[in-house]
Amino acid sequence: xxxxxxxxxxxxxxxxxxxxxxxxxxxxxxxxxxxxxxxxxxxxxxxxxxxxxxxxxxxxxxxxxxxxxxxxxxxxxxxxxxxxxxxxxxxxxxxxxxxxxxxxxxxxxxxxxxxxxxxx
Amino acid sequence: xxxxxxxxxxxxxxxxxxxxxxxxxxxxxxxxxxxxxxxxxxxxxxxxxxxxxxxxxxxxxxxxxxxxxxxxxxxxxxxxxxxxxxxxxxxxxxxxxxxxxxxxxxxxxxxxxxxxxxxxxxxxxxxxxxxxxxxxxxxxxxxxxxxxxxxxxxxxxxxxxxxxxxxxxxxxxxxxxxxxxxxxxxxxxxxxxxxxxxxxx
Numbered sequence: 192x193x194x195x196x197x198x199x200x201x202x203x204x205x206x207x208x209x210x211x212x213x214x215x216x217x218x219x220x221x222x223x224x225x226x227x228x229x230x231x232x233x234x235x236x237x238x239x240x241x242x243x244x245x246x247x248x249x250x251x252x253x254x255x256x257x258x259x260x261x262x263x264x265x266x267x268x269x270x271x272x273x274x275x276x277x278x279x280x281x282x283x284x285x286x287x288x289x290x291x292x293x294x295x296x297x298x299x300x301x302x303x304x305x306x307x308x309x310x311x
Numbered sequence: 312x313x314x315x316x317x318x319x320x321x322x323x324x325x326x327x328x329x330x331x332x333x334x335x336x337x338x339x340x341x342x343x344x345x346x347x348x349x350x351x352x353x354x355x356x357x358x359x360x361x362x363x364x365x366x367x368x369x370x371x372x373x374x375x376x377x378x379x380x381x382x383x384x385x386x387x388x389x390x391x392x393x394x395x396x397x398x399x400x401x402x403x404x405x406x407x408x409x410x411x412x413x414x415x416x417x418x419x420x421x422x423x424x425x426x427x428x429x430x431x432x433x434x435x436x437x438x439x440x441x442x443x444x445x446x447x448x449x450x451x452x453x454x455x456x457x458x459x460x461x462x463x464x465x466x467x468x469x470x471x472x473x474x475x476x477x478x479x480x481x482x483x484x485x486x487x488x489x490x491x492x493x494x495x496x497x498x499x500x501x502x503x504x505x506x507x508x509x510x511x512x
Contacts, residue, residue: 282442285474289439291499292470293463295402298395298429299369 230271237262241276248278256283365392372399379403394424398433405437413437428457432464439467444474462491466500478511 208215240259244251260283263275340346362370368382380403386396401416414437420430432454438447451468458464469484485504489497 288470288473292467295433295436296429298398
């Protein structure tokens, strides 16, 4: 018990705690409280990221787009409802699709007639 | 009376083609000479023919040697396979994440040879890396028109069309890629077509 508390009220509050324990549960240990706080922090952080993107979309590298879309999909897997920025998610999806493309072709290596037989 | 004398009969030697046989080697030392030149280990080495700058650049490029870039530039300077050298310089630049330089080399190549297949195909790749799908589509389409037997142009065009949400055409292109590549592993492409089928419906 800390010294700055009113000694006359201590007994009174102790009695209240015994009668209404749910009101006096330490809030910080409540998992729901922790989850809600974490979600709120995450939402705010994502909001900042989206604002930065809207200000200068070209400043976002492909890796950053990928990381953002991964965060959103992980949130979805965890059951957290968060739509995310559609434009960033589209860009990330397109980038993922294009990663599967066939590589560039060197010139002067094969004759055009061989091209049909060449597959990547 | 005369006496009949029997002559020895020699079967005539067979005429016709004759095989060349190895002659038995004479040991010169049996005749009091030193066999100074009798060395079986002597090999005839063939010296490499003189390559031009472009050929040298290609072989350096194939072995991943960074000197390739210098030789491609020398090829351009000496007007040896200029279009191909410019095109390959673009690939090197693209691998160094220098997309603008890659576009520059490829457009220089197309200025010299507007129907250069590899330049169009590679421009498609560079533009899709830059997320410019409209331009990528144009160049893949041109590459497919110039070399319709090359399957990869159709595959990459299909992917670009997915990004542009033109699913029906994307399915056609990827199916065409599959038909042009009977020996390649097309399982991913087929899976992609199945997924697109469900999206397009």
